[in-house]
């Protein structure tokens with residue numbers, strides 16, 4: 306094995322400087338550390354995460370100037386495949402993820418909330434083995450008010466030959482995700498990810514332009530005081546959900562938090578414990594949230610942190626979608642709190 310010449314060895318105090326080592330723990334290095342390998346697969350995953358980080362930086366930069374620039378805020382006048390009014394930031398953030406994966410040789414297909422069909426990057430397809438599923442802007446209604454927003458992502462390996470319909474995405478469940486996470490645009494920009502080896506958070510250091518490790522192996526508390534749900538939908542829920550909310554109201558020790566951006570609500574729950582719910586409603590029995598690029602990635606993260614995510618009947622990661630933009634009810638958070646909601650849904654108490 307080659308040895309460094311003596312003159313190139315760092316002085317001992319630098320090698321043991323934990324602060325410096327931490328400052329150098331960037332996302333791409335962390336992925337390689339987690340995998341304990343420099344194999345082609347490990348290099349790919351590291352490069353994928355690096356590009357997602359670049360997308361996060363580009364979106365964060367635009368958001369931080371949004372009140373100062375023309376043409377950033379407000380609606381485009383279009384309605385997306387979900388029937389929702391599209392904001393200019395939705396379009397920008399959607400395009401950012403496409404742009405960062407061009408010429409990457411990594412991602413052949415991207416599927417997002419903003420596009421009816423998957424987007425193919427032809428130059429990547431001969432060798433690109435991965436698919437990116439993403440919600441470019443989570444919590445769109447917060448965009449024009451300078452409130453927290455998020456991006457959600459998941460990476461899957463492409464399986465079989467795709468004739469343009471991405472059918473392999475519709476024959477597998479969330480356990481096929483090889484990486485998932487979210488970017489939180491709050492007072493600081495954070496990136497939280499898992500590759501199935503725990504959950505780790507990074508904070509963007511704007512002076513370096515790098516995401517630097519903040520916390521490794523985050524564990525969600527088994528129970529927490531927060532319940533996070535849009536109670537404006539109370540009379541549109543099933544009676545079992547109403548009963549759960551009545552239970553919370555009459556039980557000491559619960560407190561409500563709901564920001565309009567689930568990335569930020571679920572991030573709080575990841576750190577402090579509790580439960581986030583978006584149940585089905587009378588007009589939308591499957592709820593609002595999309596399985597492939599909202600619920601499943603967040604379920605992967607929360608499960609890796611010791612939490613749970615369910616539709617109320619089935620674990621989110623076990624649901625096999627029938628269509629790309631399939632919606633699903635979502636109950637996610639601390640294991641004891643998720644179990645409590647589940648018991649109301651399944652047993653009525």
Ligand code: AHM
Nearest residue numbers: 442443444445446535565566567568
């Ligand atoms: P979006 O991706 O279009 O912003 O929708 C997802 C968001 C979640 O972040 C949030 O929890 C929920 O929709 C809010 O919806 P509602 O206003 O119905 O409570």
Ligand code: MG
Nearest residue numbers: 440442443444
């Ligand atoms: Mg969304």
